[in-house]
Amino acid sequence: MERIAINSYIDHTILKPETTKDQVIQVCNEAKQYQFAAVCVNPCFTALVASCLKGSRVKTGAAIGFPLGCTTTEVKVFETKDAIKKGATEIDVVMNVGTLKSGDTGLVEKEIAAVVEAARGKATVKVILEICLLTKDEIVTACKIAQKAGADFVKTSTGFNVAGATVEHVALMRQIVGKNMGVKASGGIKSYHDAIEMIKAGANRIGTSAGVKIIQEQEAQGK
16 A cells, blocks of 8 residues: 555544643644644633644644534534634534434534534534444434535544444445545544554544554554
């Protein structure tokens, strides 16, 4: 297999509630060192990350409605606008799973579209589906809704639920959204092998807190 510049796929992530300022700064420094795609944090750290990454090519990502997705549309829109104001150029928003499972697909679409509109021209929007809570049919429906609502990516997981990304689900998501929409695999991706398998399945972003380890494994294998 041709060498993959895997660093350009990685959203270097630090989202645990006990995360400290110093840990966020360390993650930003690692992201700059390895030229990752983005750093993804909880909104309270958005301004800090944007400041740390200023002048680099690494993007600032904020997690919205995280991790449950159960805040109101108005709150998600406010969070999005606030994060962008503080320097975010990527928005990872959690879909309301319960609303989808209730069959209210119109409301799900309306909410995602509202976030997309709030970010228009300012930030990329990735919709977190939380696939471990969905049936195959619901994953298909969620992908189609996110696409129709104008989102830039569909994303597998928050990493805070019962399971994360699987190769099978990434492949399904890529099949549904086609070539013109992004697919982000996240949740439980801890090794170079894991990341490569997700990329082969169709992911063009990898959300992980193990970005440095993944790059070191790639270098050790000479790939």
